[in-house]
Amino acid sequence: MSAGSSSNKVSELILKFSCDDQPGIVASVASLFSLQGFNIRESSQFEDVSTRRFFMRTLLESVEGPKSLADVMSAFQSVADRYKMTWELTDAAEKTKVLIAVSQWGHCLDNLLNGWKRGYLPVDIVGVVSNHEVMKPLCEWYGVPFHYLPVTADTKPQQEQQILDVMDSSEADLLVLARYMQILSDDLCKKLEGRAINIHHSFLPGFKGARPYHQAYERGVKLIGATAHYVTAELDEGPIIEQAVERVSHANTPEELVEIGRDSEAVVLQRAVRWHAERRVLLNGKKTVVFNR
Structure with missing residues (x-):
């Protein structure tokens, strides 16, 4: 898990993660960020059929103004723990x-x-x-x-x-x-x-x-x-x-x-x-x- 400076106020986020493939991953991620006031602007996903490993990268945009990155990370932690994700959530504007x-x-x-x-x-x-x-x-x-x-x-x-x-x-x-x-x-x-x-x-x-x-x-x-x-x-x-x-x-x-x-x-x-x-x-x-x- 990584986030850069989690004290930032952010308008766009990039989420990338991998975990063992199982039902409900995409729905859980989309639902969580919808509740946090984010819209999905871009999303890609892939399953490695040989290892049954699932990979996803998503660009999210806040529709409710700047958000606390730390708060969003804290909210996402439950989903990450549920699926045992290796994940990174970063401010899209941070170079x-x-x-x-x-x-x-x-x-x-x-x-x-x-x-x-x-x-x-x-x-x-x-x-x-x-x-x-x-x-x-x-x-x-x-x-x-x-x-x-x-x-x-x-x-x-x-x-x-x-x-x-x-x-x-x-x-x-x-x-x-x-x-x-x-x-x-x-x-x-x-x-x-x-x-x-x-x-x-x-x-x-x-x-x-x-x-x-x-x-x-x-x-x-x-x-x-x-x-x-x-x-x-x-x-x-x-x-x-x-x-x-x-x-x-x-x-x-x-x-x-x-x-x-x-x-x-x-x-x-x-x-x-x-x-x-x-x-x-x-x-x-x-x-x-x-x-x-």
Whole structure:
């Protein structure tokens, strides 16, 4: 159960939850919020028939003026307890605060910053951390705080603590690895479970590790792609949020595959961050349910 700042007065709420499937769930939820003075503006639901798990995301609008989020949460608690829900109720107007980690390639970072500046990406980018200084001018141009955090094998624990410190001081909700070419420690992955998204420059689960486009070239692939997923201690094995593929041919060089892949990476990562920020992603074991309309 989560709510952000439960002391807020809210006009729109986003509810997302999962629970074991059983009769009456949707009716109970709709009835409760009707009694609380809310109208359903958007709703999506899904049953995983293999696990009998039910998933739902609903956008609710108050028809009686701003409401206390704490009061609405308290009222909903009885329904959540009845169905043993894993749930989150948030103010739809509250933007996810994002900290971005990057190394030396800026295509994903630039796409995220541009989407944020245009208002298309509904997040608040609170800073950028990097183990290199290459992206500092770009961040300064966008007016985003830049934190240079160099790292070596010996200083990795201290540097990762610095990342956590920046997240704490900036009140970041989400860490986005925008081609951050460092493997996070198991300890950091566990601390950020469900709160860190990575972009992998291949169509997982194939071509893991270094130089995936060169691996793809050597295998003569006809499709390449990119994968955005939640970060876990198992390298490149986290729940997948979004993927995309592009058709290529024998005529493309490895360098051309890299450029095509970078375009895919930027698009896929922005979609994943957007859907996470809009509370459209629900964890389903090692998978996700994504209500992306």
